[in-house]
Amino acid sequence: MAEEQPVIWLRPEQAGVGRPAERSRAEITAAAVDLADREGLDAVSMRRVAAALGTGAASLYRYVATRDDLLDLMTDSTAAEYDFTARSGDWLPDLLDVAAQARDIMRRHPWLPALVVTRPTLGPHGVDLLEHVLDVLADHPAPPSRKLEAFALLNAATAQFVQHELATTDASAQRQAAYLAHVAVAGHHPRIAALLTSAATTQTVDGNEDSFTTLLGRVLTGVLG
Amino acid sequence: MAEEQPVIWLRPEQAGVGRPAERSRAEITAAAVDLADREGLDAVSMRRVAAALGTGAASLYRYVATRDDLLDLMTDSTAAEYDFTARSGDWLPDLLDVAAQARDIMRRHPWLPALVVTRPTLGPHGVDLLEHVLDVLADHPAPPSRKLEAFALLNAATAQFVQHELATTDASAQRQAAYLAHVAVAGHHPRIAALLTSAATTQTVDGNEDSFTTLLGRVLTGVLG
DNA sequence: CGGGCTTCGCAAACACCGTTCGCAATCAAC
DNA sequence: GTTGATTGCGAACGGTGTTTGCGAAGCCCG
Numbered sequence: 001m002a003e004e005q006p007v008i009w010l011r012p013e014q015a016g017v018g019r020p021a022e023r024s025r026a027e028i029t030a031a032a033v034d035l036a037d038r039e040g041l042d043a044v045s046m047r048r049v050a051a052a053l054g055t056g057a058a059s060l061y062r063y064v065a066t067r068d069d070l071l072d073l074m075t076d077s078t079a080a081e082y083d084f085t086a087r088s089g090d091w092l093p094d095l096l097d098v099a100a101q102a103r104d105i106m107r108r109h110p111w112l113p114a115l116v117v118t119r120p121t122l123g124p125h126g127v128d129l130l131e132h133v134l135d136v137l138a139d140h141p142a143p144p145s146r147k148l149e150a151f152a153l154l155n156a157a158t159a160q161f162v163q164h165e166l167a168t169t170d171a172s173a174q175r176q177a178a179y180l181a182h183v184a185v186a187g188h189h190p191r192i193a194a195l196l197t198s199a200a201t202t203q204t205v206d207g208n209e210d211s212f213t214t215l216l217g218r219v220l221t222g223v224l225g
Numbered sequence: 226m227a228e229e230q231p232v233i234w235l236r237p238e239q240a241g242v243g244r245p246a247e248r249s250r251a252e253i254t255a256a257a258v259d260l261a262d263r264e265g266l267d268a269v270s271m272r273r274v275a276a277a278l279g280t281g282a283a284s285l286y287r288y289v290a291t292r293d294d295l296l297d298l299m300t301d302s303t304a305a306e307y308d309f310t311a312r313s314g315d316w317l318p319d320l321l322d323v324a325a326q327a328r329d330i331m332r333r334h335p336w337l338p339a340l341v342v343t344r345p346t347l348g349p350h351g352v353d354l355l356e357h358v359l360d361v362l363a364d365h366p367a368p369p370s371r372k373l374e375a376f377a378l379l380n381a382a383t384a385q386f387v388q389h390e391l392a393t394t395d396a397s398a399q400r401q402a403a404y405l406a407h408v409a410v411a412g413h414h415p416r417i418a419a420l421l422t423s424a425a426t427t428q429t430v431d432g433n434e435d436s437f438t439t440l441l442g443r444v445l446t447g448v449l450g
Numbered sequence: 451c452g453g454g455c456t457t458c459g460c461a462a463a464c465a466c467c468g469t470t471c472g473c474a475a476t477c478a479a480c
Numbered sequence: 481g482t483t484g485a486t487t488g489c490g491a492a493c494g495g496t497g498t499t500t501g502c503g504a505a506g507c508c509c510g
Contacts, residue, residue, distance in 0.1 A: 046468060056489045058470085067468065117342040117385065120392070122401065127408050127417065134416035144420045149440055152385060160342065160381040167345070176347065183352050191359035192352065195369045215374055215448065222447015223440065271497065281460045283499085292497065 025063045027053065029073040033109065036074065041111040044070075068119070075115045076123025081105050084132045092220060094136040098129075099154055099216045106162040113159035113166075120155075142224050150223045157219055161212050250288045252278065254298040258334065261299065266336035269295075293344070300340045301348025306330050309357045317445060319361040323354075324379055324441045331387040338384035338391075345380070367449050375448045382444055386437050 031052045036044050046057040046067055064070045082101050088094055106112045122130060130151060137147045167173050184193035256277045261269050271282040271292060289295045307326050313319055331337045347355060355376060362372045392398050409418035 045466080047466085050489095057468085058489050058491090059487080061469075062487060114343040117381075117388070118339045120388070122405065124408075127405070127414060131414045131416050134420060138416060144423050145436075148420070152389065153382060153444070156342075156381050156385040157378060160377060163342070163345070164377065180347065180352070183349075189352060189356045191356050191363060195359060195373070198369050211370075215371075218447045219378065219444055220447070222443045222445070270495085272495085275460095282497085283461075284459050286498075287458065 028060060028063055029077050032070055033074050033077060036111040037109055041114065071115055072119065072121045072123065075112065075121060076125050078105055078109055078112055079125035079129050082129055091136050091140055092217065095133065095154065095220055096213055096217060098133060099158055100213065102155065102158040103162055103212055106158060110166055113163045116155055116159045140224060146223065150220060153219060153223060157216060253285060253288055253295065254302050257295055258299050258302060261336045262334055266339065296340055297344065297346045297348065300337065300346060301350050303330055303334055303337055304348065304350035304354050307354055316361050316365055317442065320358065320379065320445055321438055321442060323358060324383055325438065327380065327383045328387060328437060331383060335391055338388045341380055341384045365449060371448065375445060378444060378448060382441060
């Protein structure tokens with residue numbers, strides 16, 4: 001048995017006798033999440049995670065098959081932060097509530113958007129999230145495939161939104177904006193120039209705190225009936 | 226001057242006398258794109274790109290500030306593959322044409338979706354793309370900010386779509402599906418179970434080749450009027 | 451032509467990285 | 481107590497991004 005170590009959270013009975021394994025796996029994941037929250041995803045190296053736990057890098061491989069698997073565990077662990085108790089009965093507000101929670105979770109874990117988008121995985125907690133979304137949409141007449149698309153879009157759009165949010169405070173984003181302005185005035189890009197001037201006037205006026213909700217609402221009502 | 230090397234494609238006059246630099250930069254980018262197309266993004270290391278050009282890794286740093294900048298150059302170079310000559314006059318079909326081209330480009334460069342989503346940048350060609358989209362939407366009454374959101378969503382949703390397309394043929398995706406089925410029958414997830422059985426019956430029946438277009442059409446009509 | 455200045459190519463080195471191997475230590479069960 | 485599996489981990493392998501320094505090549509101008 002034990003052929004090639006399946007998806008990590010599958011991990012069947014694992015034979016064996018005593019196994020504190022699950023606890024250590026959770027601790028490793030927590031340490032990795034902590035590190036990523038504080039220093040970014042690049043800081044999550046096997047050596048540094050191990051050091052945070054007061055042990056050596058090689059020890060981690062008893063609990064985690066590879067670094068990528070650890071990243072999957074991190075992603076799934078954040079899905080445990082959802083709270084599904086509030087239910088209104090209408091699918092749209094309930095989905096928007098999920099989206100708002102997703103946004104908050106991603107704000108807490110700035111490394112999450114990149115992982116969600118580049119390696120979509122459904123661990124135990126991710127499955128709970130999917131179950132909740134499907135349950136909210138249970139009475140909706142859309143075909144199941146479209147409900148799945150809506151779920152994927154909810155994640156992707158939220159990730160994109162938070163990513164953009166984070167990028168605008170970044171230093172390189174300032175240079176991006178400067179470059180855009182430069183290109184616009186340099187000609188050949190009249191639409192961009194127009195957009196920049198109009199953006200300069202209406203800037204930061206409207207309450208853009210819930211621009212996320214209205215955007216996501218439009219996307220969801222567009223995809224689902 | 227020359228403080229800290231600005232966004233790479235800005236690169237002002239650079240003083241200097243002779244400079245074949247631009248050509249070399251394009252050649253380096255092309256070599257990196259080639260490598261990524263054939264062996265994936267992880268294969269794009271400075272040493273391997275340099276080897277493909279018959280030179281040493283250190284030489285690349287004369288033309289490229291860092292590996293991340295090379296990745297940005299790769300992303301922007303793919304934006305040169307768009308063709309904006311076809312114009313219908315209606316914004317929706319024109320945007321769907323852009324989306325279809327984006328999908329095809331990403332299919333040609335399977336590493337692109339991850340880059341587009343994790344490090345959104347607008348190089349010279351990316352700016353042309355944005356200009357085109359804004360031009361298509363010039364007569365549309367939506368506020369400029371929403372047009373930008375539509376642009377970002379077009380990219381993100383396309384990336385997500387191609388990513389999913391690629392992932393389903395992957396080996397680990399099979400195990401994901403198996404895990405999902407296991408979870409569903411193991412109980413506590415009735416909605417997922419229902420979805421799996423319904424998906425099993427309607428599988429591969431409908432022509433899903435243009436499911437991308439209909440999905441993107443719904444998203445765009447949802448976001449814009 | 452000859453110097454001077456700039457640009458270029460690149461070997462070597464540094465500090466990491468993910469991962470594997472092998473062995474010592476630990477623990478469970480009989 | 482002995483046996484057998486499970487765990488911890490130092491050391492090593494091959495790779496990575498990036499910096500430094502120096503020699504070679506090119507260009508301009510006198």
